[in-house]
Amino acid sequence: MNLMLDLIVDVSPCIYNARPWFLQNPKSKEFLEYDRFDPEAMRAWEFDGRQHYEVTPDFPDKNNLKQIQARDKLKARLSRENGVALITITAEDLTVENMLSKIPEDVPIKLIDVNGIYAKGLEQMCLQYIAYYERARARDERFHKLGRI
Numbered sequence: 001m002n003l004m005l006d007l008i009v010d011v012s013p014c015i016y017n018a019r020p021w022f023l024q025n026p027k028s029k030e031f032l033e034y035d036r037f038d039p040e041a042m043r044a045w046e047f048d049g050r051q052h053y054e055v056t057p058d059f060p061d062k063n064n065l066k067q068i069q070a071r072d073k074l075k076a077r078l079s080r081e082n083g084v085a086l087i088t089i090t091a092e093d094l095t096v097e098n099m100l101s102k103i104p105e106d107v108p109i110k111l112i113d114v115n116g117i118y119a120k121g122l123e124q125m126c127l128q129y130i131a132y133y134e135r136a137r138a139r140d141e142r143f144h145k146l147g148r149i
Contacts, residue, residue: 001035001036001045001047001089001093001094002016002035002036003122004094004096004099004122004126005036005045005099007096007110007112007118007119007122008096008099008100008103008109008110008112009103009107009108009109009110010108010109010110011038011040011041011043011107011108012038012040012041013038014036014037014038015034015036015037015038015039016035016036016037017033017034017035018033018034018036018037018039018044019031019032019033019034020034020037020039020082022078022081022082023075023078023079023082024078025071025074032071032074032075032078034046034075034086035047037084041107042082042083042084042085043084043085043087043104043107044079044084044085044086044087045086045087045088045089046075046086046087046088046089047088047089047090048072048088048089048090049090049091050091050133050136050137051064051065051068052068052069052072056136056140057140057143085104087102087103087104089102091129091130091133092130092133094126094127094129094130095123095126095127095130096112096114096119096123
């Protein structure tokens with residue numbers, strides 16, 4: 001996600017794995033984290049893997065899924081309350097075209113050569129990741145039907 005955003009978005013420097021003061025969980029007192037935060041524009045980006053939406057072999061606990069989703073809701077609420085636009089990216093979004101569709105209209109876009117070697121290479125890597133993601137999901141669905149998950 002970050003490499004794709006670096007290619008496309010023309011904004012001020014950002015902070016990776018940022019834990020701003022206002023993103024504190026009131027119960028645990030732990031600070032939640034943005035994958036990418038632009039404090040000048042008050043914009044944050046999050047990459048959500050499958051474990052944010054469903055149980056997986058790596059995250060098989062349904063209670064853990066509920067906790068992840070509760071933290072995601074808390075992060076969204078705290079972001080809204082503090083004027084941060086939170087943009088969530090999933091594996092399916094990791095193409096130049098899909099990323100462009102997720103970027104808010106007020107975000108400056110770089111003039112990029114989508115046919116250039118870097119853009120093509122990055123797109124290819126992302127497509128390989130998407131294919132891996134889809135294969136893993138299909139495998140897990142088969143295992144689930146067999147009662148192995």
